[in-house]
Amino acid sequence: MMRHLVLGSLAGLATMPAGADPASPLDSPAVAAALNAASLPMDACGGEDLLDVAVPDGIFLQACKLHDSCYRSGALDQGTCDTLFLDRMREACDATFDPYEKPLIHATCRVGAAIYYTAVNSRFGAMLYPGGHTGGEMLNSLQTRLAEPDGSDELSVCTDVANTSDRQLQYLLVLHDAKGHWVDTEPDLGKVVLNPGKTKKVCLDTDHAPWASWDSVGPAYAVTLLVDDPDRLTPFGDLIPLDRLECDKASGECRHAEP
Structure with missing residues (x-):
């Protein structure tokens, strides 16, 4: 499967707070199992080589891994995968940079999350969503x-x-x-x-x-x-x-x- 910008797998889900998002689709055992089965070791925000330099992993690595396996599994639609991706990146910003002690860095992190999200929640992301169909x-x-x-x-x-x-x-x-x-x-x-x-x-x-x-x-x-x-x-x-x-x-x- 083609690696794509800011896409990741489910590796690292175990490190996320249990029950942090009670309405999350990841609460479904079937969905969680499908995403786990679709994850690959190579998953990262930018993939490998030059693209990995252009799109660094940083604190968004686990979110990127989740996103890649979400796309690859087909268990959830593109919009849901992208929303989960944004949520996990925001959580990473909140956990790493205290918004009261480091407001500027925290705000910059949130802006970076929005940029990564915009890159995938797009025609580009739709093109790379495996098995996607066109309808309306x-x-x-x-x-x-x-x-x-x-x-x-x-x-x-x-x-x-x-x-x-x-x-x-x-x-x-x-x-x-x-x-x-x-x-x-x-x-x-x-x-x-x-x-x-x-x-x-x-x-x-x-x-x-x-x-x-x-x-x-x-x-x-x-x-x-x-x-x-x-x-x-x-x-x-x-x-x-x-x-x-x-x-x-x-x-x-x-x-x-x-x-």
């Missing part, structure tokens, strides 16, 4: 007619985007009119970033397109959910369709269709 869906839709002073009313449609996969994914939504012409893409900049099991409401409207309005859309419209597939490393064409809503404007009702 729109859970609902709400159509609204937005009144404008000049009488050219606008169409707004909102939907809850859900990450149904086991790794962090980045989504885009596209609105098309009845003839299939592009009307709006949301977000305008960047993407909707969701960890596994999370949802976010996203709204599209005709107000972003000067030529589009409630009337110009026609009797129907469609909303397509796209995902930036972590398994595709090409600079272009890595957006793939996952879900599509075809909506009747008169009733506001939508149905799922093949994207």
